[in-house]
Amino acid sequence: MHIDLTDQYRHSESLIHHLDPRVKVVVTLIFILAVGLIRDGSWIAFGALFLGILGYAAASRLGMFYAVRRSIIAIPFLLAAAPLPFIISGPALISFPALNLTITETGTIRFVSIMIRTFIAVQAGILLSATTPFPGLVWGMCSLRIPRPLVAVIAFMYRYIFVLADEAIRLMRARAARSPEIPGKGKPSFIWRGRVTGSMVGSLFLRSLDRSERVYGAMASRGYDGEMRTYSTFHMRGSDWVSLIVFSLLILGSLSLMFLR
């Protein structure tokens, strides 16, 4: 797995970046919900939402195709939907009588619709994390009434993935340094390799466990009593409310386009 652990956040002085993070989180969720509600084959509605993505990316001064570029990656899951054009009953598009297979119009519409939904939804997520620094996302989660302890766990996790990923990389480098390819000797067995990987995982676990104990000690040293205390540095301004309403209306408007036939 390749983790691009550079921050997903891209700074820029745009109106979108300055929006209260809660607005961005809520708008993204409404958007993805709308994407899910659009009926198969409502190309106009899909198009409207896609234009919204492009506009949002442009308004964020990230470049109109920022999210589009980053979403063109093979999704193994598309294979799961691949049989659809062959399976769903409906008027036939292309027939392969020799193979007893028919691609139907309905099936193709369904498949393409799913593909579009996925791409647009992913792009919405990309724009959210690009325009909202993580503490803002955390605050957004709090405002969605996600339980505080869970938000705190997620915040801690984010803080330490970089540290632990470094340790994981060091373990992998150490393993690579000790695993030369010796011509003539066969490669070590699957089982052996698995166990080495497992040992690395196990030792990373122990290091993490010990670190969590030290971090807890540091928290206790500064008076931690188990209750999450936060203060917000975010305040909803008039412009935030206006943006929230405007974006929501635009999304609902695009959604309603699906009734155009």
Place this chain on the structure above:
Amino acid sequence: MLFSPTPLHIPDGFLSIGVSIVGWFLAVIFIGIALRQTKDQLGERQVPLMGILAAFIFAAQAINFPIAAGTSGHLLGGTLAAIVLGPWAGTLVMTAVIAVQALLFQDGGLLVMGWNIMNMGVITAFSGFAVYMLVARLLGTTTRSRLIGGFIGAWVSVVISAIAAAIELAISGTSPLHLGLPAMAGVHALIGLGEAVITVGAIGLLQASRPQVLTTGETAPGRRSAVFTLIGLLVALGVSAFSPLASAHPDGLEFIAELQGFLGLAQDSSYELMPDYTLPFLSDPVLTTILAVAVGTLVVFGLVWFIARTSVQRGTIGE
């Protein structure tokens, strides 16, 4: 950046809204219970421990395990997390991982996260842990039984999780069950081997350097409920998967012939093929039946679990 350790991170668009809502409903329940259980179990350490171990799982998922010809396997980690922390803490840890992966890296969707949490968090943690404990009960708590239990548990957890995902996709009308289920189950039977081997390697290391860690997990809250949960989940999944399959499961060629024959009738007769591929409106009787059965079973199971929990003495450790 849409690489996943296993193809279990369902993206947005692949599950219908109705199915997604059911997934969130269940996830919220399980997360709520997990929060309370881990608070009881860990006290003030809850947040830093769960958070850092979630980061651990995330980092551990990145460690690659070269299989062959450039492909690598990776750990998913639900079973391992449950083994060392108990199933509820394991669930919570995996939830954090799945949430961050979806939010930041678009690895898994936001609307469908409910089911991703259920599949990769709840189902893996509980089924893997239940198998691990069952093996320990059968063979005694020895090093060998832990390794065997960990191996089978990890493998089972991945396969069951994949089957669940296939069923969710089928109910949503995205992937036909008779193709999706064998494909998912088959692929993950292989991936599960990787998970099993890595999990065993980790348990082995822990057994050698700090065995107390393993005993802590084995006495964590949730051991009994894990077995109940596993059984309940299997029942629910089985019932919901097979309920519309009134007739025998058709094989490949037979199926295609039936499909061509049913072209005109397909809109209405929907009982034999699962699922019938009219567009999946919730008004379709097949789908509502399946959903109702699935939800109903899970709710009943949930009630059973609650009753079982309140009648078990709280705070007992060395059971």
Place this chain on the structure above:
Amino acid sequence: MHHTLDIQNLHFSYPDGRKALRGVSLFINPGEKTALVGPNGSGKSTLLLHLNGILRGEGEVHVCGKELTEDSLRQIRASVGLVFQDPDDQLFSQSVYEDVAFGPLYMDLPKDEVAQKVRQALEAVGMAGSEPRVPHHLSEGEKKRVAIATVLSMDPEVLALDEPTAGLDPRGRRELIQLLRGLPQTMLVATHDMRMVAELFDRTVIIDEGKVVADGPTAQVLAEPHLLEMHGLEAP
């Protein structure tokens, strides 16, 4: 009894049976800067962890005149600023501001007072204006300084630091030594950095195998090479 540390006959064993402290007694006077030196595994870090009750052993610990008990823990933790060896353990929040504000926040101070304390603490360590920065973007030296700020914001009377110069490049080390020189608090600093000991600390305590084996003016202690060698140390 302000600004003092009083440890009497402290014994401590780890859960696995290892005896880490065997009857340590120590009294640190107000404003005194004391170095705690000894080989690895001698009990330096373990001793520091007793100062604010993270570890509890047998024997008495009095911090600024108050005895360390279950009830006085919160008060004492505000009086002793414990700075860990790895700053990543200490910087666990989403931003520098949140980390430095953590202590005052949990002391239930009002918001503007919290902000003021954060500003003052960051200024004292030479990191003024770094409130919005993210911990994993800081350099090692910056992290160490912010870590000190996270305890300074609680206005402690005593500072206890574990290996403050470990892992720093020469410039970072120089900056840190300057910083410590300027802080007025009573200090107990565990370290291997003998040159810093000679430069900064009036008093040096050698601890080995959980016991205090030497305690006196730095110049005196460091002038005995046999003593130093016997306990795994070297003269600067």
